[in-house]
Amino acid sequence: MGIQGLLPLLKSIQKPTELKKYKGETLGVDGYGWLHRGAISCAIELAEGKPTRKYVHYVMNRVRMMQHFGVNPYIVFDGDFLPSKAGEEAHRAKRREESKASGLALLKAGKPSLAHRELQKAIDITPEMARAVIEELKKVGVPYIVAPYEADPQLVYLEREGIINGILSEDSDLLVFGAKRLITKLEQHGACIEINRRDFGACREISLTGWSDEQFRHMAILHGCDYLEGIKALGLKTAYRMLRKHKTPEKVVKMLQFDGKYRIPSDYLQLFHQAELTFLYQRVYCPKAKALVSFNTPPSDIDTGAMAFIGGLVEPEMAQRIANGCVNPMTKEDIVVAGQSPDARKRRASSIVGPRPQAPRLGTQTRAAVPTPTKPIDSYFNGNSRIPLGNMDPNCFSVDAQRTASMTDNGQRPIVFPLPRPYIEDEALPPSRLSRPYTNQPLNSRSQTLRRRTEPISNLLLDDGTTLGSTSRRETVNITRDAGRQSSSRLTARSPKKARLCNDVGPESVNNNERSKFFPGPVKKESKRRNSYLMSDDSVEEAMRELPDIDSWHSAKSAKGIMVFKESPEKDGLSISKDDDEHDVRNTASAPMTGKLPSATPLRSAIGRFTFNQSQQSSRTTPSSTISSSSTSSTPMSSMTSSTMPSTNKSTPATPLMTPLQRLGSQALNRVKGPATPSFTAPRPAKRISKGRKSLDNLPVNASFVPLPPVDLEEVESLHQTGGSEDMIIPDSESEEADNGLVGQENMGKVARPRTVDLSRFLYS
């Protein structure tokens, strides 16, 4: 929970982007968001203490989505509560208990939907749940870390140390901590928004030019943050204005007191100071030093030891184990992995130690050199032939370079180099252009980054192995072993939940039968799903759909089998296929080609917009589109593809060869329109085009998607779009997307071309 209203305030500097633009980079992920979202899907199960498998699956889908966009996730989990937050957390825990009770009551009363709503409020992400996810992360070789306290400063710390290149989170607090690159509002299809610290000066809502991190922080605290309740009736803008006028928080507070309009506690200044210190010096884990450090190195006149509110110091050894996820960061007890016998765990741990190096994504040369046992990954994907995609991902620069080179031969497009991007990008260049020159970081820093990245991981791995072993040994004996060490009220509060999680796992599973009535063959579904190996966006959707509460998609899904959504890791091209294995294979093969296409600069810019819009649309319209696809056969996918990859490669079996030709044609068209076209106008024309297409007409049409006949609508829309801001475009594009969906099985190339033409037309008009 960040600063309410902060994001709207910074709206003008939010740059719409796509996840794939971060290909090759490592993004720190605020694990809590995903954990929580996953948990929402399984709220009822969790409340009943059932196994958390579904929810782990959800989170892992999300991880895989990132990987398939070529992004290396680095998951950061929350640790213990900060003392300053403990009080509030206690209240929350109470509320959760209440919600849980009422939710379960509703469930018994036969009102599942209401119960689910209520139980959502009861969700509590426990260390055990995080640990369950960690187990999966280990299998796949995704780096992670459990922060000693809050994930936010931990993420920013990692960013500052160069271990990650950006932060993926919904929490605006990260900006207060000084995050340089915050990626937010990630959607299922990879659309997201980047907020770059460097753009602050360009903020239109409020003028942050020349504002230091300190001033920004003061503003946030004045408004009210996690560490200090804000002054009543004092909003962000007011805080901003006051700070602007009076510079220092002390003066601001004085003025506010003098004003009399605001009621300010007498000790507010002191609390303010404390909150700021918490922002500044709260403890994080340094993977390099393998110990806790202050988020910022405190000046000599500040004694962090005397500041209880920033969190207690933890011994390095314990800190490491916490970071590895072996130990409950709150109770400091070993975490027992639910549903796993000690023996099994031991086995796993030992096996993990070996494969560890397997994680090629970590991207160090060393790593790449290490023979990659794909076994674990394969197992995860359940025998899908496609699995290699993950491995194929060129986290290392060398791999990408090779790929790019090969691509260059065929295509005329500029190659995209997956080099880590410095925060400093050329603003002048449209984000959509891959071709834009990257500023290279100094070699030193880069190598450093790599080294650091690897180091922590390898260490973690080793530690995990040993720790796990030890854990398994001890687990039966001592749950309470370290309990005395850090006893607090919240600990006791938590313990029951923990117990529930661990104990209930076995018996709970039996209860699934209830659900089966509503969802025919839940087990079947899962197995099905796995076989089909869902990737990226759709996979996430699937996961969501699987949730018991949602009925609508169920029918579609069951009827049709699963469709696999593939994207070539590299570019915008998405190849889509149905769940057939053959298709998958084919797609994989075609993937490289697809990758090439997007790199064409002109196309890219023009198309990029489409992609963004569509992706958003698709996410919005997901249910409907999905259904239609099932009925018509892969309709949605094709639409996606077309939107995403103008150039064209189609996943459609017959068309792969066509791709290059089509690509060229479309490129030519696009070039003409690309430069001329203002970004804003582009989407509209596309809509028109789609409407006009005969091909569209031929295709089976879903009534809801039928293009609107009247031209008036378009005009109206265009009028509305005055600003031309990208946000505004989105709504319009919906209809557009729908149309595309209808087009469905048409060749990508065809679709792309017509669009292009229309666009140009529109421009001229």
Next chain:
DNA sequence: CGGGCAGTGAAAT
């Protein structure tokens, strides 16, 4: 009287 800001409730996810 209109605009800007803050708070509230409903709806959607």
Next chain:
DNA sequence: TCACTGCCCG
């Protein structure tokens, strides 16, 4: 998250 309401200021 959005849309509405109320409050305050010019």
